[in-house]
Amino acid sequence: MVENAAEARRQAGIPAHEQVYRSLRESVLFGTLAPGEPVTIQGLVERLGAGMTPVREAIRRLTAEGALQALGNRRIEVPVLGAAAIEELTEARLALEPRLAMRAAERAAPEDVVRLSEIDTRLDRAILRGDIEGYLRENHAFHSVLNDVAQAPVMKALTESLWLRFGPSLRVVCGQMGTRHLPDCHKDLVRALEARDGAAAARAIEQDVAQGMEMILQSL
Amino acid sequence: MVENAAEARRQAGIPAHEQVYRSLRESVLFGTLAPGEPVTIQGLVERLGAGMTPVREAIRRLTAEGALQALGNRRIEVPVLGAAAIEELTEARLALEPRLAMRAAERAAPEDVVRLSEIDTRLDRAILRGDIEGYLRENHAFHSVLNDVAQAPVMKALTESLWLRFGPSLRVVCGQMGTRHLPDCHKDLVRALEARDGAAAARAIEQDVAQGMEMILQSL
DNA sequence: CAGCGCAACTTATGATCAAAATTTGGGGAC
DNA sequence: GTCCCCAAATTTTGATCATAAGTTGCGCTG
Numbered sequence: 168m169v170e171n172a173a174e175a176r177r178q179a180g181i182p183a184h185e186q187v188y189r190s191l192r193e194s195v196l197f198g199t200l201a202p203g204e205p206v207t208i209q210g211l212v213e214r215l216g217a218g219m220t221p222v223r224e225a226i227r228r229l230t231a232e233g234a235l236q237a238l239g240n241r242r243i244e245v246p247v248l249g250a251a252a253i254e255e256l257t258e259a260r261l262a263l264e265p266r267l268a269m270r271a272a273e274r275a276a277p278e279d280v281v282r283l284s285e286i287d288t289r290l291d292r293a294i295l296r297g298d299i300e301g302y303l304r305e306n307h308a309f310h311s312v313l314n315d316v317a318q319a320p321v322m323k324a325l326t327e328s329l330w331l332r333f334g335p336s337l338r339v340v341c342g343q344m345g346t347r348h349l350p351d352c353h354k355d356l357v358r359a360l361e362a363r364d365g366a367a368a369a370r371a372i373e374q375d376v377a378q379g380m381e382m383i384l385q386s387l
Numbered sequence: 388m389v390e391n392a393a394e395a396r397r398q399a400g401i402p403a404h405e406q407v408y409r410s411l412r413e414s415v416l417f418g419t420l421a422p423g424e425p426v427t428i429q430g431l432v433e434r435l436g437a438g439m440t441p442v443r444e445a446i447r448r449l450t451a452e453g454a455l456q457a458l459g460n461r462r463i464e465v466p467v468l469g470a471a472a473i474e475e476l477t478e479a480r481l482a483l484e485p486r487l488a489m490r491a492a493e494r495a496a497p498e499d500v501v502r503l504s505e506i507d508t509r510l511d512r513a514i515l516r517g518d519i520e521g522y523l524r525e526n527h528a529f530h531s532v533l534n535d536v537a538q539a540p541v542m543k544a545l546t547e548s549l550w551l552r553f554g555p556s557l558r559v560v561c562g563q564m565g566t567r568h569l570p571d572c573h574k575d576l577v578r579a580l581e582a583r584d585g586a587a588a589a590r591a592i593e594q595d596v597a598q599g600m601e602m603i604l605q606s607l
Numbered sequence: 608c609a610g611c612g613c614a615a616c617t618t619a620t621g622a623t624c625a626a627a628a629t630t631t632g633g634g635g636a637c
Numbered sequence: 638g639t640c641c642c643c644a645a646a647t648t649t650t651g652a653t654c655a656t657a658a659g660t661t662g663c664g665c666t667g
Contacts, residue, residue: 182461182617182618182619183618183619184447184618184619207649207650207651208650208651208652209649209650209651210650217619218618218619218620218621219619219620219621219651219652220440220443220618220619220620221618221619223440223444223651223652224443224444224447225447227404227444227445227447227448227451228447228448228450228451229451230448231447231448231449231451231452232451233541233544240626240627240628241402241626241627241650241651241652242627242628242650242651252541255539255540255541255542256541258486258539258542259483259539259541259542259545262482262483262486262542263479263482263483266478266482319475319478319479320475321453321472321475321476321479321549321552322475322478322479322482324453324548325479325545325548325549328544328545328548329541329545332541402651402652402653403652403653404652404653427615427616427617428616428617428618429615429616429617430616437653438652438653438654438655439617439618439653439654439655440652440653440654441652441653441654443617443618460660460661460662461616461617461618461660461661462616462617462661462662
């Protein structure tokens with residue numbers, strides 16, 4: 168990940184701070200940034216070949232979104248979640264995501280259902296393959312598309328903030344336990360969308376959230 | 388608000404970007420920043436007597452929190468809320484704030500109740516006085532303390548993001564309608580906390596949210 | 608009303624200063 | 638003589654600024 172300088176330049180038009188933001192965000196969700204890992208400005212400047220100001224802005228943004236945590240001492244790290252934090256995240260997810268699923272069920276067009284099915288297929292393959300990053304990416308994509316269909320940009324943004332918070336912990340859990348035993352209530356959800364059954368969609372997501380977060384909680 | 392340079396320097400130890408952030412945040416919640424108003428970096432540099440980098444960081448942070456909106460064209464403004472946005476904000480608030488109130492009721496110490504009562508007293512006085520900024524500040528303080536008592540930092544952060552989003556619109560409404568007819572279910576809430584009745588606390592907040600947001604919705 | 612140029616603003620860099628962490632070295636205790 | 642602890646020096650990292658370079662939008666001219 169050192170040759171990104173050239174890659175970054177390639178995407179001209181997109182400001183550097185945005186590129187750094189996306190890159191860092193991916194690292195939090197799917198990459199190698201572990202809970203408790205320190206994030207330094209200068210480290211990112213070197214790793215991404217960007218200037219200080221864009222890196223700085225990206226870090227502030229991700230800190231505001233809860234993906235990073237500013238320690239008092241001008242130091243920044245990936246937050247370490249305790250049991251209380253995970254329980255709170257679960258409660259917050261249960262407050263928001265079933266509502267989004269319900270809205271999605273009321274608004275889903277057939278092509279949306281197709282898109283979600285395709286993602287779920289890829290997700291299953293990633294699980295069988297034991298591909299952790301693939302699982303994380305497709306799982307996130309599934310929920311992201313679902314929340315797009317809900318047409319609720321604010322609640323989607325809040326939910327994304329929650330995902331950024333438990334992302335690193337989820338990745339650790341997957342690394343420990345492999346991709347077997349992962350929750351997958353997506354089939355139920357797709358069926359609920361097809362049937363335009365909001366309540367069923369909400370229940371499916373509720374299951375998915377509860378199982379996923381329980382797994383994180385179990386592994387301390 | 389031009390002499391803030393000296394004032395800012397006085398608060399040494401707190402980084403400039405943090406000071407700019409707080410100042411700008413106050414402007415969004417209680418100040419004179421109206422929906423649709425453009426926010427320029429240079430304007431803030433001059434107004435606050437700060438450098439570009441700290442201003443830039445503060446803006447990114449507030450943009451991530453939804454207080455500001457980045458238009459595509461490198462322009463930033465205070466978001467203008469339509470009916471759909473207000474309805475979504477209402478749904479999001481109803482998803483989160485009653486839960487926080489319930490948690491607060493389960494955890495409130497007597498001194499917390501006292502603190503909230505005091506704020507509510509000042510709030511009533513501000514209403515009688517017709518002091519809009521005072522109302523906005525005390526109202527926010529009331530809910531902020533309540534959400535602190537709930538001991539749920541993540542859900543509190545999400546809720547703050549919602550307040551930042553409707554803050555400017557609420558202020559406009561108050562300017563149009565004065566401080567009469569403002570919702571105040573805080574007495575019910577304080578009683579519920581005293582009785583440690585979580586369900587009653589949730590109902591009180593639900594009322595408060597519904598009435599307040601309805602008022603914003605009514606005035607377009 | 609199309610094209611052009613100006614003015615305002617944004618983006619990004621690198622330098623500079625300050626603060627925190629880490630290393631290093633010396634002195635004392637056992 | 639060895640080990641440990643504390644303090645000074647070094648190094649790493651963060652914060653801020655001044656400025657150069659690049660966009661955007663607006664108004665003006667033809």
